Amino acid sequence: MAAEQDVEVEDELARAQKRLRDLKSRISAQSKKNFVLERDVRYLDSRIALLIQNRMAADEQREVAQTLEGEVDPNKAGGVLLDERKMPIYANLFFLLQGEPRHIASLCRMVSLSEIDTLLQTVMFTLYGNQYESREEHLLLTMFQSVLSAQFEMTTEFGSLLRANTPVSRMMTTYTRRGPGQTYLKNVMADKINSLIEHKELNLEINPLKVYEQMLQQIQDDQGSLPEGLPKSVPPETAAANPDVQAIIAPRLTMLMDIANSVLTTIIQHLEMVPYGIRWICKQIRSLTRRKYPDVTDLAVCSLIGGFFFLRFINPAIVTPQAYMLVEGVPAKHPRRTLTLIAKMLQNLANKPTYSKEAYMMSLNPFVDMNKVRINQFLNDLCEVGDFYDTLELDQYMALSKKDLSINITLNELFNTHSLLMQHMHVLSPNDKHHLHVLLDELGSAPPQVPRNQNRAIDLPLYSRWETPIQDITTALMSENNVTQNDILYMETKAIFVHIIRSIPQLAEKRPINLPLIAERAATAKDSILVRKGIKVKEMLRELEELGVIDQKDDFRIMREEVIAELLHLGNLKEKVVEESASLESVYKTICDHNAYLRSQLEQYKAYLQNVRMNSGKDSSSSGVGVVSVGGKERKLAKSTSQGPYRFTHSQFEKEGIIVESNVPENRQVEPARDFASVLIILRISVIDVKTSTSRSRHQYLEHSSLRFCLKVVKSLFWRWISRSTTCWSG
């Protein structure tokens, strides 16, 4: 329990750990904000056209206006009062949902695709919203596993496993974008992609037809006319056979393969940076496949893992890096095509199709042949991670001792989850004695969704009426009668020594360390806490010796060694904590940047709407556009905000990255856009379907190392619970 007392110790490690904890909770909170903002932007993106054409029903208009309004109005937020008597029931309900992931897992399989996004938001960002907390992460993964295995049960054809757009695939996307992805993609892929898109003019098209057309275009531009014998439209074979086309393509093929090779090498070299959760999902895919299809070839398993790792995680980021915050703005046309080709090559490599649908892709087969062995090895290595069941059990156990278990949840999340549970109660919990059933009965029907500006977030403390909280882990361990008084004493003594040395590091400079001396120095220190500890530990050392656990003859060798080992571990821990903080700082910055970007998008929508209204006001009142009200009341445009009025031109939109490609003739692009319908055709609000963000990796285990000390104890405890054996624990 050495590290449990970190709060008290004021050394560098403790400070670094505190910084890290703060950072993590900020990232968790911020990534949830982004998720919600992204949904708003997507919603507006899909609604704005209808709104402007005034084809929208009144209540939906209100919804749009509210979305534009953004933040919750704290004055109005009090408007909806929660029934206080229901709070403890909700607290118990969410304790149950969090601790028993199977309920949510079943729910995910039953809700419709239109309901799943909201549910996943609640699950990934609220119920298991502490993205850096191993217990919540592991519970989330457990839920995953049960949805995954259900999918395996249901799927009849091997070929369609994990492929269609199902709740599972939505879940996998949301998960990969939660942030493990964030850090990984940012750290591993961003540089590569950025260096590629710098070369705006680099054309690596290898489709002979396109190359042929581009070539003709070039000739025409240069010479003003087409030479004899080069028809404008030819069949693919003719284009491919053209020597000039071949001469253009040949070096491009080499270049593409070089690029793809280096991307692949980067990915393989950074195996260890792939987030634990993603690797663990790969592992589940492998083991579920092998269990369901015992005769399956290793190749087929690899293609399934690749189908997840490359198709759903890596390739989307390569094809649309702007959606993953890896690059700023949408890449230009040529680099975009290059990125697509690279993704297609990786996809071919991971899936190894027997038939090349596009004939020209066959010229890239050397890439596949060269890397076959490498990729299979990599995909198998991906699966080589440990399970977490033992630590999860410990975490669950520890959770019971926590008094401050709580989630931050919005009213609508609360009511929506409640309502979904009610809808499916008969399947989730048919038996009216079941805890879930009991709670839902007590809650009754779910309240309706509240208006956006009243949708405040509340801190819901979690508790369970069916489980007694553990006051003190030591007593709990003892009461199980598995850990002896001696063991507890030993652990405590060690912990105090570690604490003292962390407070006065010079004490450990001389090796071997002298435990009685250290105790003495603490007992005579200035700091009264240290004095107390010093006196106490002297007594404990004596007691342990009396009990025969340690021996003064060898200068308490066992204890000495363990204290040193612990210190060593803590030393490494500090480096790792600092390292991790640095990496997370950059993640946090990215997330904040993205947040600013999303807000600016919302602002653009607002400004755009105002622009529309102002112009339509000038036109006539008949167009109906001016009816749109923002924030529930008609706003006078003149004094609405400091930002209006707006006039957008095509080039402005292009500069902002709103227009990516347009069919508007050059001569009209300088015109301020006055016809809103036509603007909409060209208006491409950069769609971000980034679902989420945050990061997790191996480090979650580091955090855990603080508990390593008693892990050994508790692990054996659980084994005992499971096997009901009566053997005694023996250090």
Add this chain to the structure above:
Amino acid sequence: MRDYKVVVLGAGGVGKSSVTVQFVQGVYVESYDPTIEDSYRKQIEIDGRQCDLEILDTAGVAQFTAMRELYIKSGKGFLLVYSVTDENSLKELLALRDQVLRIKDLDSVPMVLIGNKCDLEEDRVLSIDDGLQVSQEWGMVPFYETSAMYKTNVDEAFVDVVRQIMRKEAELSEEKKQQKLQKQAEAGPDAPAGAAEAEPASQTVAEKRRSRQRLVATEGHKSKCCTIM
């Protein structure tokens, strides 16, 4: 010869690529290889006219949908594909069609609805009526049940969408002529011709265009929609 850009849209694994490859190359691909973005060419003769078809086969996998908007912009006609063995795949099409109409800013766009894998009778969860109903809700968008495996209705669906594009282009060029005449009449002798040109299309013209297109789609349905089991 004219270029016809056709885009194939639909959820993952419904058979967009299989249908496309069957149409273009006459081959059925048994193994599943999720698409990122494939493009094909095919020359066919329709109603005595030589057409150069460019077909864009898109990703159904949700993660790539950020690219959809660009595809839709570039396309003239659309094949919206679902699988009769996957209920959700039809639901997803509802949103997809909205997206197409929104980006095109039109009430009707050359389009066919395709219920694929109709050979898998045992796994079928969507009936012909389910498809027909959606087709009706969409204003009689031509509906085909297809099987990429047995090449059932594959050519028919592609030809249908090309015919719709042809018809629409004829409509549009006719309309342009009318518009020009009308503009000239409205502008009168005093206004410079350039100003009239730059003026955005008025609402009435847009309205007219819309109702006409609806007509075209209905006609297309009457003449061509065939559902073969």
